[in-house]
Amino acid sequence: MKYLLAFGSVVQWFIAATQPTWQDPPKLVVAVVVDQMRADYIYRYWDNYGEGGFKRLVNEGAFCRDAHYPYGPTDTGPGHASIHTGSVPAYHGIVANDRYVRSLGRTAYCVEDTLAQVIGTGEPAAGRSPRPLQASTLADELERATNGKSKTISISLKDRSAVLPIGRTGDAAYWFHGTTGFVSSDWYMAALPSWITAFNTLNPMAGYMQGTWDLLLPAERYQFTDTSHNAFERIIPGAEKAELPLDLDALRMESTAGEAFLHTPGGNTILVDLALIAIEAEGLGADTITDMLSISFSATDKLGHRTGPLSLELEDMYIRLDREIERLLKGLDAAVGGNYTLFLTADHGVLDVPAYRASKGANGGYLDLRAVRADVEEYLQQAYGPGPWVSYVNDDVVFLDRTLVRAKGLDLAELQAAAAMVAQDVSGLLDVYSSSELERNPPREGPGLLLARGHHVQRGADLYFLPMPGYESTFSVSRGLGADHGSTWTYDTHVPLLFFGEGVRPGEVLRRVAITDIAPTLAMILGCALPDAAIGVAIPEVLR
Structure with missing residues (x-):
């Protein structure tokens, strides 16, 4: 009998061990x-991280050390859409933060919706919704799998970073709006819930801009204390200089206080406070139906654009963010009892300030978009007659006036090729790809392949630029201040990727994976359908 009992125990262990x-x-x-x-x-900041934040995610979770964006451009809107759809701009349709719309003759914001209305501002505000998103997200599939019983909520300082993660059927997206606090859209609800209005009342922005922002740790613990970098930084709105300490009380009194706040550590603290309140107020993870909470920290980007990635201010912000991540994890442990799955990544990377790189003898410089536009327009007018032929230039793309091309009976591919040939002569430009080339004969490797994945047939541009490594595209070449992103080079595509918690096998993944693999991996853990346009695959090393 004891042998039968032992055998039964082994069978039970085997069933439990192999249960999906x-x-x-x-x-x-x-x-x-x-x-x-x-x-x-x-x-970079490992030695100054505590044990409970980033280090806990690395030591107890699955760390994908070579995770990349498989497309360009690498911007916030496309990044958030790609993380949550498991797809690329060519399919989910979010091709840029602001895309040029030929039929309107203007740019349209990536979550712009003229049929929607922002609620909670107390004043008219441009409509926001996920309407421009053309593919489902993991949150959408979770909602479908549970017949709408899951609660899916997203929060961020930026509207696009709150709206896109939960797709078109998510329950609520909240983002920060100046001194008002957190707002939403009537796409989700008719009025803000009481817990949000209470949070806005009890946690005003002013409360997060008190005293002085100085170094959290002794100065000798920091790497980037070289003040020569300050000359290449842009000053935070309302501040007098590009360095710490920063008088937050003085910033709070300025008319630019709302914008300045987005560049301070308080912008991260307020999100963790809101996340913990949301978990309690909405009962996230309180029953057997899986819920989802998306948190996007925007202050790191706002500050990073102004100071660049080699600044003391950014170093201190990440050390402080590490403590906020620890606080979030402890809150989740207490609220959900450890029965949660978390992933952490970024929507893109960033290039060091090109002028600073150049000052140190490294490769770095600027691609002058004004010169590109002028040269292309001049050539096309000489070759094909009066224009203007160029409708829009920005973010490494050119839109030609296709109405004019058709009216003159010209071949679009021929015109694009001519424009590309002229643009390639501009300093700082390595290569140019036309939409005709990307659609008919897309490159099979390298940056060209990434640009092809970022090109949407209806929403895409006519020309796509590939700046030289270390070069930033800009209309203000003489500026030499601040940092940017958007390219297909590794400083923009290589981001952290950490999985943690339920269903995750701890360890390192050293092979290259794509950001589009995140949603399929989570779908395997949840047992729901993959987002409908997903091109990524589950990462087996991550799955327990």
């Missing part, structure tokens, strides 16, 4: 995006 994770999914999925966080920030 999707049969017992986590109560809560937490998506964390740190805007503009490069992969090397994990290593």
